Amino acid sequence: MSIELRCCYVLDCDTCRRELESDDGYIPHYDRSDTALDDALAQGWQIDTDGRIVCDRCAATAACATGGHDFTPWWPCACQARIPEHAAHSCGLLRTCRRCDLTEATTLAALPTTDEPPGR
Helix, strand or coil: CCCCCCCCECCECCCCCCECCCCCCCCCCECCHHHHHHHHHHCCCEECCCCCEECHHHHHHHHHHHHCCCECCCEECCCCCCCHHHHHHCCCEEEEECCCCCEEEECHHHCCCCCCCCCC
């Protein structure tokens, strides 16, 4: 048996420094940089206008920062008052951004209302 020094490529997000992982949670090592980049792009990573490589989470956060969030409709909280704040003040409504997973909470009283439609 011998010990050899071998060089390889691994890929990190230029924004958050998260490493590219395989589907089973391992950090893949590549013989060529273009193969690493191809795998990253296949997993939703992107190259920004400055040539920086960003992971799917950072790309989603940037898209929401420039174009706004893509929220789901509001849905009622289903914690059944297991969250201490909800036990004290009741459960409210939640919605999540489809891109960056930001979650917002509100109450029915805080939602904007619309005018009643004119009667017939």
